[in-house]
Amino acid sequence: MTNFYSFHGTVTSISDFITGQAGVGEGCYKLISVQNGLGAIVNFVVSPSTYFVDHAMVSVGDRVTGYYDGDAPALLIYPPQYRALVMVKDSPFQNVKVDYFNSQLVSSDGRLRLDISPFTKVLLTNGQAFSRNPANRNLIVIYGSATKSIPARTTPYRIIVLC
Known part of the structure; x- marks a missing residue:
């Protein structure tokens, strides 16, 4: 059982995430920065295994919710950085x-x-x-x-x- 935590906000940037292994996964990992209405920021590491609901394409300015394992180890950095398990782009219909x-x-x-x-x-x-x-x-x-x-x-x- 995974202990799902979430963070909801607006995508402020999307960039390539370097895994640290030369030539491995280049371009396959993204860093998506999300800022909520209170100014808090979270960076989500998005991998090929991250599930995007409805296979939605996410862009800067979109409202999203990122879900991550709240029990997984995390780097003690600011802004916090979590491995995204599920990403959801806001929709008024669901x-x-x-x-x-x-x-x-x-x-x-x-x-x-x-x-x-x-x-x-x-x-x-x-x-x-x-x-x-x-x-x-x-x-x-x-x-x-x-x-x-x-x-x-x-x-x-x-x-x-x-x-």
Whole structure:
């Protein structure tokens, strides 16, 4: 179970990230700087394995949320630099939650419960169908409206299973 933390803000710059190994991965890694409304900055290291929801192309000026492993070791530098696991470009038509969902399909923070319908697509990160129960897994949940109860309930459009 990954302990997902997130940071939301506006992309201020995108540059190549040098891995330190000559010739290895040149151009394959990016450093995306994100600044929130309070002026805090986070640098996300984006690798070929970083999952971009909807395979969205991110540009300077876009509003994004980056998710990272809150338990992973991090350099003690400013601004903080985290390895991005999932990046989400803001969309007015959908909400996204990245978290561990238990056997009752309730998120680890207890704020969202999933009601899966026959129309909910459950996929792997490579776009293939996931044929098992998504409970007790790390999930990317894409949904529209939710109830105002605690936990909020929603019927997601799509679930991406992070195996």
